[in-house]
Amino acid sequence: MKNTRLPANLESAREEIEAHARAYGLDFFPIIYEVLDYRTLYETAAMGGFPTRYPHWRFGMDFDQLMKGHVWQGSTIYEMVINTNPSYAYLLEGNEDVTQKMVMAHVTGHVDFFKHNMWFAHTNRKMLDAMANHATRIQRIIDRIGYDVVEEFIDTCLSLENLIDYHSPYIKRPDAHTPQPLVGEEEPPVAQGLRVERDYMRDYINPPEYLAAQRQKIEDERAKQRRFPEHSQRDILLFLLNYAPLERWQHTVLEIVRDEAYYFAPQGMTKILNEGWASYWHSTIMTQKVASAAEIISFADLHSGVVATGGGRLNPYKLGLELLRDVEDRWNRGRFGKEYDECDDIAAKRTWDRQLGLGRQKIFEIRKLYNDVTFIDEFLTPEFVIENKLFTFRYNRDSDLYEIASREFKEIKEKLLFRLTNFGQPFISIEDGNYNNRGELYLRHRHEGVDLKMDYARDTMRNLQRIWTRPVHLETRIDDKKRLLSFDGSDYTERRID
Amino acid sequence: MSMKRVDRDLNRFRQIVRGKIKKDLRKYMSHGEMIGRQGKRLVSIPLPSIDLPQFRYGAKQGGGVGQGEGDVGDPVGQGDPQPGQGEAGSEPGQHVLEVDMTLEELAAILGEELQLPNIQPKGRKNLISEKDRYVGIRRTGPNSLRHFKRTYREALRRQISSGEYDQADPIVVPIREDMRYRSWKETLQPESNAVIIYMMDVSGSMGTEQKELVRITAFWIETWLRSQYKEIEIRYIVHDAAAKEVDQETFYHIREGGGTKISSAYKLCNRLIDERYPASEWNIYPFHFSDGDNWGGGDTRECVELLRNEILPKVNQFCYGQVRSLYGSGRFAHDLEELLGADERVVVSEISERDDIYDTIKDFLGKGK
Numbered sequence: 001m002k003n004t005r006l007p008a009n010l011e012s013a014r015e016e017i018e019a020h021a022r023a024y025g026l027d028f029f030p031i032i033y034e035v036l037d038y039r040t041l042y043e044t045a046a047m048g049g050f051p052t053r054y055p056h057w058r059f060g061m062d063f064d065q066l067m068k069g070h071v072w073q074g075s076t077i078y079e080m081v082i083n084t085n086p087s088y089a090y091l092l093e094g095n096e097d098v099t100q101k102m103v104m105a106h107v108t109g110h111v112d113f114f115k116h117n118m119w120f121a122h123t124n125r126k127m128l129d130a131m132a133n134h135a136t137r138i139q140r141i142i143d144r145i146g147y148d149v150v151e152e153f154i155d156t157c158l159s160l161e162n163l164i165d166y167h168s169p170y171i172k173r174p175d176a177h178t179p180q181p182l183v184g185e186e187e188p189p190v191a192q193g194l195r196v197e198r199d200y201m202r203d204y205i206n207p208p209e210y211l212a213a214q215r216q217k218i219e220d221e222r223a224k225q226r227r228f229p230e231h232s233q234r235d236i237l238l239f240l241l242n243y244a245p246l247e248r249w250q251h252t253v254l255e256i257v258r259d260e261a262y263y264f265a266p267q268g269m270t271k272i273l274n275e276g277w278a279s280y281w282h283s284t285i286m287t288q289k290v291a292s293a294a295e296i297i298s299f300a301d302l303h304s305g306v307v308a309t310g311g312g313r314l315n316p317y318k319l320g321l322e323l324l325r326d327v328e329d330r331w332n333r334g335r336f337g338k339e340y341d342e343c344d345d346i347a348a349k350r351t352w353d354r355q356l357g358l359g360r361q362k363i364f365e366i367r368k369l370y371n372d373v374t375f376i377d378e379f380l381t382p383e384f385v386i387e388n389k390l391f392t393f394r395y396n397r398d399s400d401l402y403e404i405a406s407r408e409f410k411e412i413k414e415k416l417l418f419r420l421t422n423f424g425q426p427f428i429s430i431e432d433g434n435y436n437n438r439g440e441l442y443l444r445h446r447h448e449g450v451d452l453k454m455d456y457a458r459d460t461m462r463n464l465q466r467i468w469t470r471p472v473h474l475e476t477r478i479d480d481k482k483r484l485l486s487f488d489g490s491d492y493t494e495r496r497i498d
Numbered sequence: 499m500s501m502k503r504v505d506r507d508l509n510r511f512r513q514i515v516r517g518k519i520k521k522d523l524r525k526y527m528s529h530g531e532m533i534g535r536q537g538k539r540l541v542s543i544p545l546p547s548i549d550l551p552q553f554r555y556g557a558k559q560g561g562g563v564g565q566g567e568g569d570v571g572d573p574v575g576q577g578d579p580q581p582g583q584g585e586a587g588s589e590p591g592q593h594v595l596e597v598d599m600t601l602e603e604l605a606a607i608l609g610e611e612l613q614l615p616n617i618q619p620k621g622r623k624n625l626i627s628e629k630d631r632y633v634g635i636r637r638t639g640p641n642s643l644r645h646f647k648r649t650y651r652e653a654l655r656r657q658i659s660s661g662e663y664d665q666a667d668p669i670v671v672p673i674r675e676d677m678r679y680r681s682w683k684e685t686l687q688p689e690s691n692a693v694i695i696y697m698m699d700v701s702g703s704m705g706t707e708q709k710e711l712v713r714i715t716a717f718w719i720e721t722w723l724r725s726q727y728k729e730i731e732i733r734y735i736v737h738d739a740a741a742k743e744v745d746q747e748t749f750y751h752i753r754e755g756g757g758t759k760i761s762s763a764y765k766l767c768n769r770l771i772d773e774r775y776p777a778s779e780w781n782i783y784p785f786h787f788s789d790g791d792n793w794g795g796g797d798t799r800e801c802v803e804l805l806r807n808e809i810l811p812k813v814n815q816f817c818y819g820q821v822r823s824l825y826g827s828g829r830f831a832h833d834l835e836e837l838l839g840a841d842e843r844v845v846v847s848e849i850s851e852r853d854d855i856y857d858t859i860k861d862f863l864g865k866g867k
Contacts, residue, residue, distance in 0.1 A: 043504040052503065057514055058550070060507030061597075068540065068598045151510075159550045312564040312574040319565075393574045394561035401573040405561065416563045426553050450555045459551030 004034040006091075013101050013290070020289045021108045025364065026281065028111035029125075030086040033104070037093045041077060042066045044090055048264070049082040050131045054138035054256070055147075056154055079103040083114040083267070085125035098295040102302055105285040109278035112367070117274070119266040119371050122169040127263055134256045141249045153250055157257040159463040162425050164261050165234035166269065191215040232444070233430040237261070243433060244467050254467075268423045269371045276320015277367050279306060283321070312393070312404075322388055327366065327379050328359030373420045380416070382409040390416075418448065426452060431475075441468045445476035452476055461487040515597055518545055519604075520611045527718060527859065528852035541604060542596040605725030608718065612859060615866030617726045619690035619781050620814060630682045639679025648678035692727040692781040694719065695770060697763040699788030700754045701738040703825035711821045711849050712787045713750050718859045719785065727781065733770060737763035739793070743770070759793045760786070760830065761800040768808045777812035784809065785862070787819045790828035798830065802837045805844070815843045815867045819858055822850040843867070 006014060014033065021028070036044065046063035047053045069075040078099065081089040089107040091100055114120050124130055142150045191214035193206030233239045237258040241251060267274070283303060291299045307318040330336050334354025343349055366375060385407075392415045394405040406412065432442035441464070445452060457474065464487075465472045471488040475497070484497045519526060526543065564574055608614065635648055653672035657663040663670075698704070698712055724730055734749035735741055741762040744752065767784055775782055792798050810816060820831040831846050838844045847861040848854070 046504055046507075055503070055506055055510070057507055057511040059504055060509065060511030061548075063504050063508055064511060065598070155550060159552055162552050162554075309565045312566040312568065314563055314565050388565060389567060390563055390565050391568070391570075392561060393564050399573070402561065403573045404564075404568050404570050406570060412563055415561065419562055424555075426555055428553055445553070453554050453556035456551040457553055460553050463551065 004036060006033050006035060010035075010091075010097065010100055010104075013097070014104055017101065017104050017108060017285060017290055020285050021105070021112070021281065024281070024284070025360075026108060026112040027115060028087070028108055029084075029115055031081075031089055031107060031111055032086050033089050033091055033107075035091045035093050038070060038076075039067070041080070041090055041092050042070065045077055045080055049080050049088070049090075050128060052132040052135045054135045054154070055142065056151070056158075058158070079107060081107045081110050082127070083120060083123055083125070084128050085115075087111045087114065088128070096298065098291065098298045099302060101290055101295075102282050102286055102299060105290065106278045106282035108285075109281035110274060112281075113270070113274050113277050116368050117266075117270060117371075118369055119170075119269055123263055123266060130259070130263075134260070137252060138256065141252065145249060150249075150253070153253055154257070156463045156466055157254050159460055160237060160240075160467070161257050161261045163236035163428060164238075164258060164265065166265050166423060166425075168235055169262065191218055228433045229430065234427075236428065236430055236443075239430050239433065240467055245469055246467070250467075265423070266371075269373075272316045272320040272323075272372045272420075273367070273370060273375050274320070275317045276322075276324045277363075279317050279321040280324050280363070312391075314390075319388075323375070323379055323384065324363050324366070326381070326384050328363050330359075331362040332357055332359035334358075373417060376413070376416055376420065380413055385409050385412055421448075426450075428474075435473060439470045441470065441472040443472065443474045445474060447477040451478055454478070457485070458487070458492060461485065461492075465489055512603075514548065515545065515599075516607050516610075518548060519543065519607055523607070523611050524853060524856040527856045528714070540598045540600055542598050543604075545597050548597070601721055602725055605721050608722055608859070609725070612856075612864065614722060614860075614863050617723075617781075617814075617866055619692070619727070629685050631685055632680045633683045634681045635678050636681040637675075637678065639681065643680045645678045645680055649676055652676040652678060689728045690781055691729060691731075691779060692723060692783065693731040693733065693775050694723065695733045695735065695767050695782070695784040696749065697735045697737065697741075697767060697784065697786040698749065699738070699758055699760070699763075699791075700736045700752050701758045701791070702753075702755045703758075703789050703791060703823050704753075704821070705823060708789060708821040708823050709750055711852065711855065712819070714852070715787075715819060715849065715855050715858055716785070718855065719783075719862065722859070722863050723783065735763050735766050735770075737766075741766040757793050758788070758791050759797050760788065761797050761804060764801055764804045764809060768804060771809070771812050782813040783815065783817070784813055785817045785819065787821060788830060789823035789825070790820045790830040791825070792830050792833075798833050802834070805838060806841075810841065810843050813843070815845060815865060817845045817847070817862045819862070820846070820848045822848070 005011075010033075014031075018028075018031075043063060044051060046059050046066055053059060066077070076092070078092055078095065079089065081087055087107075087110075089104075089111075091103055095103075114123075138150070138154075191211055193211050193214060196202045196205050229239065237254065240246070241254055241258070246254065286299050286303075287296070307315060307321060309315045309318055332355075333352060334340065334356040335349075335352050340349070340352060343352070366379075370378070390412050391407050392405045392411050393402045395401075396403050427446035427448070428443055429446070430441065431444045432440075434440070435442035443464075457476075461472055461474060469489075471486060474485045476483055476485065482497050484495055486493045486495075568574075609616075635645060649672050650670055653670050653676040654663065656673075656676060657670060696716060698709075720730070720732070732746070734744050734746055736744050736749060736752055736754070737758070737760065738754045738756045739759045739762065743766065763786065771777070771782060792801070805816060818831065818834055820828060822828065828848075831848060834844065834846050839846070842865070845861055845865070847858040849858050
């Protein structure tokens with residue numbers, strides 16, 4: 001087995017970087033670095049950073065694309081780090097020392113973020129073991145059931161893996177359980193009104209209107225109980241685990257897919273902030289402390305590659321870094337709050353400086369409490385949008401091109417937030433698990449202005465039906481008209497509902 | 499850590515891709531766009547069904563936020579989105595999953611599905627490919643090739659013989675004279691040469707669609723032959739009543755009027771072989787495409803004579819592909835079949851429409867010659 005430990009000179013660089021990071025106030029899990037050749041690095045990347053995953057062609061596909069991108073297009077991954085305690089980070093063998101140092105500083109920022117950001121608080125820090133367990137369990141199922149059948153079922157589950165409730169680890173939701181049997185109650189309650197001692201008082205104490213209201217209340221209560229699930233359900237995978245007629249091994253596979261989806265979810269929720277934070281710290285540590293005079297040019301070259309924006313695209317590293325720096329500057333100079341916001345003297349605003357020095361403290365607060373949505377929502381300013389040349393773009397049917405649509409602050413912020421809300425996934429929930437009183441599944445897509453990709457939606461419904469086994473329905477809007485899509489296992493129908 | 503697992507997944511993925519392509523190979527072979535996508539060594543094959551479907555947003559009312567110069571209404575830069583930016587939801591457009599394949603992989607699928615036999619090259623092998631092999635040790639060389647063990651052995655030997663070596667304090671320090679380096683030799687490996695000679699009728703009756711059929715067929719011929727030979731030369735001859743040699747670009751786009759005299763092309767082809775590609779050293783593959791019209795009976799007889807006496811003895815096989823056009827009589831294929839059909843070095847195939855390319859390739863390359 002090849003030695004993958006850090007060579008001595010990088011080991012001392014690591015100690016130096018970590019000491020500086022601690023002095024700046026970063027606090028991170030122990031980090032174990034491994035230096036890998038590019039093939040091994042890409043293998044690991046294809047498997048989401050974990051050395052052991054269950055067998056699935058998707059990992060092979062990702063690996064194939066990474067390798068071909070590397071060999072034919074010269075694209076390179078420098079670094080990868082996984083959210084575990086201790087954290088594992090991988091470096092590419094043969095990179096220049098200055099590159100490795102920058103990457104280590106960057107990684108240190110990520111690991112601090114993993115440890116402190118609240119959206120990661122519920123992730124399993126022993127995921128390395130969990131992933132290996134998942135692999136073993138699925139391998140056992142494959143040995144018993146056969147590769148093809150299990151693979152097909154994994155494909156089905158992966159097609160539904162985004163149907164989870166991204167906020168559920170943080171919020172207590174009424175669960176999908178319905179404790180009593182739905183039918184066959186022994187004696188339905190009767191609206192009796194208040195107790196009456198004397199017969200002649202009856203109409204006075206329980207007037208007919210009051211009794212009617214009582215009856216209605218009981219009826220409503222019962223109707224609500226008959227609803228299944230009682231509340232609409234965002235964690236569709238959980239609902240399926242609880243109620244779909246799955247075989248035991250299928251239940252295990254679906255549970256594993258759901259588990260891993262929840263593990264990776266916070267990384268999607270904090271892409272901009274997390275990369276911004278890591279870039280802020282690699283830049284700070286390298287320029288202020290670690291990079292020698294001989295290394296600074298190489299560092300600048302590398303860094304500008306990381307934060308480059310080409311072809312009008314948004315680079316999350318750049319956006320996150322610039323926005324954090326902007327916040328730091330504003331809080332250092334006191335450019336926030338009622339007094340600043342209401343000041344309409346442009347000259348005064350431009351030179352506004354209350355010498356508060358609160359910048360560092362503020363961005364540490366942001367790294368603890370925010371995700372991409374709340375970060376952008378609270379701290380994106382019109383000045384920032386102008387300075388960073390942000391714009392919205394839209395598709396032009398006539399020219400078959402995407403073109404710049406607006407440079408207005410309000411529109412840019414709205415579009416950016418929309419794209420980030422629910423982490424770019426459409427909102428879909430289960431409304432009824434007993435639709436038509438025939439055990440059919442009724443889903444609703446909360447339409448926010450963008451239609452679903454229909455061919456994908458149809459294939460996804462097919463997969464959903466495969467698990468639920470009864471017909472499935474999806475309420476959505478197509479071209480601004482309310483539609484109900486249905487798939488009953490053999491035929492696909494679509495009708496207008498209003 | 500065991501990292502070998504991805505190989506199993508990779509093999510499975512390749513197997514799935516191969517399966518999908520094989521299943522629809524006839525369809526893929528009739529697509530012209532595959533050639534347009536051809537990079538240097540890679541082809542991108544659109545495989546819509548391999549992607550895992552999910553509920554996700556469509557592109558219609560899409561769009562997003564970008565960064566950079568430009569006024570409202572200016573187009574946003576095109577090109578593939580860069581990795582790592584998907585989460586920001588900012589890349590323009592939705593993409594059908596494209597699988598990149600090397601031409602070797604594609605050729606392997608083609609060969610398997612069409613059951614194409616490997617070619618047994620004929621002729622003497624030419625010495626062309628060079629290979630470096632490390633064979634020995636020498637005293638000079640770059641540091642990257644320093645032989646650590648040999649160097650220290652030399653130093654030890656020197657120190658012992660000069661009495662410097664002390665067993666109680668066994669420190670060995672190599673000096674410049676002790677340095678040993680690996681040395682290499684170039685070895686030449688014999689390889690077979692091959693040449694493809696394309697001939698095409700460019701008279702008025704050959705239209706755009708006919709040429710497209712030829713272009714797609716040629717793409718698959720080359721894909722296969724490239725997998726069989728290390729180096730391949732390709733020559734292009736166009737003809738109407740007279741023949742001339744052209745480059746690839748001209749070959750597919752030139753349009754001439756006038757009559758058709760196929761023998762002119764065969765004569766030029768024969769001369770090319772005699773001048774440049776001696777049959778003893780080259781594997782020669784002439785392919786001729788036309789819509790089957792030829793000038794009078796006399797010329798066809800001359801063609802047959804040329805083939806029988808001159809061309810056929812020198813080549814691996816001679817392939818004639820007849821594309822259907824509105825004006826072509828399609829006679830030439832019949833004549834060839836009738837007069838030379840018994841000769842197994844002659845392959846005649848008709849390409850009426852794109853779906854036939856699959857069968858034509860099978861006809862042309864199915865003999866393993």
